[in-house]
Amino acid sequence: MLKAENLTRHYNLKAGKFSGSTAKVHALNGVSFTLERQQTLGIVGESGCGKTTLAKTILGIERPDAGHLYLDDDRDLYTLDKEEFRKKRMEMQYIFQDPYMSLNPKMQIKDIITEPLLRTGRISRREIEVNALKILDMVGLPQSSLHKYPHEFSGGQRQRICIGRAISSQPKLIICDEPVSALDVSIQSQILNLLLQIQNELAISYIFIAHNIAVVLYMSDIVSVMYAGRIVESAPPEELYRNPLHPYTKLLLSVIPEIGKNKRIFEKKITGEIPDLINVSPGCPFYDRCPVRQERCALELPPLQEITPGHLCTCWK
C-alpha cells in the first residue's frame, strides 16, 4: 500500500557571517520500506536518529533530497502537483507526541475532531455534530465533550481527541509519533489498546514511532531500528526480540528496563558517543559505540542485507 524508496533528507546549515561553510546535516540517509493495509510499521531509535524527519518526509512536510514515495499506485507522491498531492495527503494523518501542544485551545472538541473530515468535502458544516458524536464514541469519550475545549481534558483524554481527529477523515495511514511517551504509565496502556482496536475496526495502517522498544515491539508487524538516519535492522517483532542481529539492537534491548528480571541496567558499560551527522564518516555510523567492531567497519558502510527471510540487517559481522 505504501512504498518508500531511498528517502534521503540533508538539511543545509546556514553559512556563517564570516565563513562561507556549507555544512549539511545528514538527517535521513536512504530509507526504504513497504507497508501493507492494516499493518503497522514500527520505527524505534534514539533522539536524533531521524525518526521524526522520516515522518515529516512521508507527510510531505519535508521534501526529500532524494527518494520516492508511492501510496496505492505507481505515481511518485513527490512528483505530483500541489492539488494532487493535497488529495493524496488527505489519506494520511498524524498523531503527535504532546497532546497539550497539538490541539488548538480556542476550538471546541466537535470542531477539532471533524476538521479533517470537513476538509475532504464529504460532509457539510451542518453535519459536524452528528459525525463528531460518532467519533467521540469510537475513541471512548463521553458525548458531553462535544462543546468543551481542550483545557478541560487530561493528557490521556487529549490523546483520545487527537486520535479522533486523525481517524475522522478515514485515512489509509496514520503516523503515530511517540503517541504515549508523554502520558502516565496507567494511561499509556489505555491509549495503546485504543489504537489497536481502531486499527482492527477501520483497517488503517500505522507507522508507529517511539524510542521505547518494548512499546514498538508490541504494536508492530514489522520493526525497523534506526540509527543515524538509517535503518540498521528490520524484522517482525518476535524475531527481532528473540534473535537481534545488529549490535545496536542488542544494546537497546539490554538497557530497556524490564520488571522482575533484575537486569541491573546501571551496570551496563556503554562507551562511545553518538555519531556526528555533519561530518559523516565513510564507515558504519555505529562504529564508535560498537563492541564487535573491526577495521573494515571504520572504512566501509555495510549494506542492508536480508540475512534470513524477512530479517534485514546492516553489519559486516
Added chain:
Amino acid sequence: MKEPVLEVKNLTTRFHLIDHTVTAVNNVSFTLHENEILGIIGESGSGKSVTSHSILRLIEEPGTIDKESRILFRGRDIMQMSEREMREIRGSRISMIFQEPSASFNPLFSIGSQIGESLRIHMGTDRKSAEKEAARLMELVHIPNADRKASDYPFQMSGGMLQRSMTAMALACTPDILIADEPTTALDVTTQAQILGLIKEKQETSGMSVIFITHDLALVEDFCHRIMIMYAGRIMEIGNASDIIHRPRHPYTADLLRAILRPGMLKGKDSLFSIPGKVPSPGEIIRGCAYADRCSRCTGKCRNQEPELTGNVRCWNA
C-alpha cells in the same frame, strides 16, 4: 539497621489557590537511612516532586508546608532553620538533580564555572582551582575531553552530556543526600543506563543516600533498596523494593505492575492490561480511599472512609 539521615514526619504541603486549596502532599512520613537508595514512585500529580521540594524548603507562594510537619536532617529540624542555614545545606549537604537538564543551567556561563560555583560558595575554593576541580568532576561522570568541555556553554552539549554535567554539579560537594527528581525521564535509554550507573557508583563509593523519584516502576526494582508508592499525595505502599515488585499488597501497585509493557510482548498474543479511569485531579475532594474509583477490590467501606497507612500499606483489603 543503619542510622537515619532524614526523617520526614507528617509532611503536608498545600497550595492555596484563589477559590480552593490543593493538598499536594498529604501527611507523608518516611525515613531515609545512611547509604540507602529510596525510590519514590508516582504518576503526575501524585506529590512525589512536591515532597522532594518540601525537603529542601523550595516551596514558594502560594504553597505552604503545615506547621506540624517535621523534616529532620541528622536530627535537626529543617523546618526550624533560618534561610541562611538552609542555603548552607542546599547544594552542599543535600543536593538535587532535576528532570530537564537544559532548563537547569544558565545559558550565559560555561558548564565548568557553574559546576565550580557550588565549590566556591560552599567550600570557599578560589575560582581557578574550582574550575580545575569542575573538570575533574566532569571526568568522573565520564565526559570525554572534560578539560575542553568544561569551557563549553550549555547549548553546545547534548541532553545526555548536560545531565551528566548536572550530576557532576550535584555531586561536587559530596552531599549526604542526593535527591534525583526524574533524572532520566527526558533521556534516551542508553543515556539513562549511564546516569543510573553514575548515581549508583557514587552512592557505593561515597556512602551518600539517595532519594530517587520516578514514574517508571520498571527502573527501580534492582536500583533502589526500598520504594514508596505515592498516589494523590498519599503513600499507598512502602517497603523493600523486591518485595513490592514481587508481592505487591496495594491494588494500585499491583495494577501498575500489570499495566507495564514488557519487552517481547506481542499484540496478537498478549493482551495489555490497562487501569480504567484516571488519576484524581488536583483539588478534587476525596472522601474514601483515593484509588477507590479505579480499584477492582473496592468495597463500600473504601468509598466512605479513608484507610490509614498500617503495616506499610494503605488499603482496607490488603
